[in-house]
Amino acid sequence: DAGVIQSPRHEVTEMGQEVTLRCKPISGHDYLFWYRQTMMRGLELLIYFNNNVPIDDSGMPEDRFSAKMPNASFSTLKIQPSEPRDSAVYFCASKTAGSNQPQHFGDGTRLSIL
Amino acid sequence: RKEVEQDPGPFNVPEGATVAFNCTYSNSASQSFFWYRQDCRKEPKLLMSVYSSGNEDGRFTAQLNRASQYISLLIRDSKLSDSATYLCVVANSGGSNYKLTFGKGTLLTVNP
Numbered sequence: 025d026a027g028v029i030q031s032p033r034h035e036v037t038e039m040g041q042e043v044t045l046r047c048k049p050i051s052g053h054d055y056l057f058w059y060r061q062t063m064m065r066g067l068e069l070l071i072y073f074n075n076n077v078p079i080d081d082s083g084m085p086e087d088r089f090s091a092k093m094p095n096a097s098f099s100t101l102k103i104q105p106s107e108p109r110d111s112a113v114y115f116c117a118s119k120t121a122g123s124n125q126p127q128h129f130g131d132g133t134r135l136s137i138l
Numbered sequence: 139r140k141e142v143e144q145d146p147g148p149f150n151v152p153e154g155a156t157v158a159f160n161c162t163y164s165n166s167a168s169q170s171f172f173w174y175r176q177d178c179r180k181e182p183k184l185l186m187s188v189y190s191s192g193n194e195d196g197r198f199t200a201q202l203n204r205a206s207q208y209i210s211l212l213i214r215d216s217k218l219s220d221s222a223t224y225l226c227v228v229a230n231s232g233g234s235n236y237k238l239t240f241g242k243g244t245l246l247t248v249n250p
Contacts, residue, residue, distance in 0.1 A: 055236055066242035067182065067225070074234040115181055123170045123231040127238060129181035 026050070028130035030116050036136045042104040045133045048097055049118030057127060058091055058101050059115040067115070073099065106137045141165065144226050144241035152249050155216050159244050161209040161226030170229035171202055173211050175222045176243065182225055185211075216248045 029048040037043060049056045057072040071081040073093045081091070088107070093099040103110055113134050117127040144161045151157050163171075171188035186193065188200040188209055199212040209226055226241035 057238075067240040069237065069239070072237070074236070077234075079234055080237065119236075123229055123236065124187060126172060126184040126187070129183070132181050 028116055028118050028128055030114075030130035030133055032133060033131060034134045034136075036138065037106060038138050039107055040105045041137075042102065043106045043110075043135065043137075045101040045114050045116075045135070047099045047101070047116030047130060049099070049116070050128055051097065052120065053118035053128075054121045055119045055127075056093060056099050057117040057119075058099070059117065059129075061113045061115060061132075070101070108137045111135055111137050141239045142226055142228050142241040144224075145244045146242075147244035147246070149244065149246045150249060151216055151246070153216060153218060155248075156212065156214050157216055157246060158213075159211045159224055159226070159246075161211075161241055163207050163209070163226075163228045163239075165228065165230060166204075166207060168207075168228045168230050170231070171200075171209050172227040172229070172238075173198075173200060173209075174225040174227055174240070176225060177222045182240075185224070213246075216246075218248050218250060221246055221248045 031046045055074050058070040059067050061067045070083045071091045076093045091101045113132045115129050115132045117129045119125050119127045142163050173185040174182040175185040176182040186195050188202045192201045197214045201210045223243040223245050225243045228239050230237050
């Protein structure tokens with residue numbers, strides 16, 4: 025079975041550039057989550073969607089970050105303009121409905137902003 | 139108080155040792171609890187759910203104490219392959235809302 029698929033796996037870009045991260049959730053999953061992980065702050069929830077609708081974006085650090093889910097099989101996280109402090113690993117995860125159902129994570133995108 | 143707080147670690151133990159991790163959470167209304175495992179430079183993966191009555195999966199035992207808002211993970215007869223970061227995770231849900239809060243993790247190194 026295909027898991028959560030993220031692209032790119034690695035991204036290195038200069039500050040000020042636009043960065044777009046992509047995610048394909050597991051087919052049939054109702055929820056999609058975007059996380060950011062750093063050594064200092066651990067794993068932080070940025071935003072999540074239920075049935076393609078954003079439910080909670082309170083973790084999005086600032087207006088430079090935006091996320092969309094145009095359909096059930098695709099989501100993007102965009103940073104514009106990017107800054108060095110955005111450097112982190114960004115994970116996408118998906119799950120089915122039900123509070124006891126676990127989240128399944130993608131391999132992550134390792135982002136470096138120079 | 140942090141939403142989810144774990145032992146800071148790191149833990150360094152010899153093969154065959156028993157090791158226990160503890161975790162506390164601040165939201166008494168939290169409904170579901172998990173332990174995830176994360177290997178270096180990899181994604182988090184579900185290790186086990188934590189049920190109110192406690193549950194066991196092979197060498198791993200998870201306990202939940204709702205009154206004390208406390209979760210634990212016990213690993214018996216530890217193996218080299220158990221070396222990883224263990225993340226305590228608490229879920230809050232209602233309607234279409236569902237949010238996992240992760241602890242910062244405890245690093246375990248099992249030595250030969």
